[in-house]
Amino acid sequence: MIFYFDQSESLRGNRFAWGAPGTIIVRFKRPWDNWGSDFFWWVREQVRERGPIGKPGCWWRATNDKKEPAYVRAHTIRPSLNHADNIRERGLSVADSPHYISCGYRWAYQVSGRVIGLGSDGEPLLDISSLRVESPLYNGDQLHEMVQAARATGIAKLAAEIGWSPELVEFALHEGKGINAAPDEHGVVRPLHCAAGWYYFDPADPPIEISTTE
Numbered sequence: 001m002i003f004y005f006d007q008s009e010s011l012r013g014n015r016f017a018w019g020a021p022g023t024i025i026v027r028f029k030r031p032w033d034n035w036g037s038d039f040f041w042w043v044r045e046q047v048r049e050r051g052p053i054g055k056p057g058c059w060w061r062a063t064n065d066k067k068e069p070a071y072v073r074a075h076t077i078r079p080s081l082n083h084a085d086n087i088r089e090r091g092l093s094v095a096d097s098p099h100y101i102s103c104g105y106r107w108a109y110q111v112s113g114r115v116i117g118l119g120s121d122g123e124p125l126l127d128i129s130s131l132r133v134e135s136p137l138y139n140g141d142q143l144h145e146m147v148q149a150a151r152a153t154g155i156a157k158l159a160a161e162i163g164w165s166p167e168l169v170e171f172a173l174h175e176g177k178g179i180n181a182a183p184d185e186h187g188v189v190r191p192l193h194c195a196a197g198w199y200y201f202d203p204a205d206p207p208i209e210i211s212t213t214e
Contacts, residue, residue: 015027015038015039015042016038016039016042018162018164021163021164021165021168022164022168024039024172026039040173043169043172043173044173046154046158047151047154047155047158047169047173048097048150048154049154050153050154050157050158050161051150051151051152051153051154051155051157052150053097053098053146053147053150054098054110054135054146054150055110055134055135057112058110058111058112058134058135059094059095059096059110059111059112059113059124059126060094060095060096060097060098060100060108060109060110060111061092061093061094061095061108061109061110061111062095062098062100062101062103062105062107062108063105063106063107063108063109064104064105064106064107066106066107066137069109069133069137072092072111072131072132072133073131073132073133075128075129075131077092077128077131079091079092079125079128080092080093080119080125082119082120082121084120085120087120089119089120089125090116090117090119090125091113091116091117091125091126091127091128092111092113092125092126092128092131093119093121093123093124093125094111094113094123094124094125094126095123095124096124098138098143098146098147099147101140101143106139106140107137107138107139108137108138108143109133109134109135109136109137109138110133110134110135111126111131111132111133111134112126112131112132112134113126113127113130113131113132114126114127114130115127155169155170155173
């Protein structure tokens with residue numbers, strides 16, 4: 001995976017752009033900025049937009065109470081509890097994906113409702129009176145299959161759009177340490193090293209050539 005640092009205005013404010021297969025255009029003034037996590041989330045969202053998990057436009061709710069969907073349908077469920085301070089939120093806490101089932105929950109399901117604000121951890125809160133159950137109750141194994149299928153769909157669609165192979169998109173999605181070349185402050189392309197999440201050049205490295213064709 002080759003990362004090319006573009007200091008022009010060509011990306012019009014976007015931090016990243018897909019280049020030729022295997023090449024990412026990065027709009028940062030300094031290649032040694034700690035931007036690796038930003039890139040991971042950018043690719044992840046590109047895949048998720050094209051491969052949604054479950055019913056689009058709905059929220060996810062994880063629980064250890066198999067009866068909880070019945071309480072949601074009856075609008076008798078209590079507002080969520082912030083376990084850090086033991087104070088009730090204004091509404092029901094939800095998430096935009098089912099991934100937080102891994103935080104000790106047994107099931108997850110989808111709901112819809114009116115967003116009335118954000119919870120103590122920044123999560124959306126839904127108005128209890130507006131709640132609707134939008135899916136069956138899924139266990140961990142079922143969700144894993146759904147996530148894998150949605151991910152494969154998202155990767156395939158993204159690969160077709162940008163002219164990459166699905167394998168390269170998969171590599172970009174998971175290979176946080178694949179950043180290996182960039183122009184230095186003099187415009188000379190050199191190997192880019194990483195240590196503790198930070199990127200740097202070694203002046204002793206010889207220049208290399210890379211393709212930057214979009």
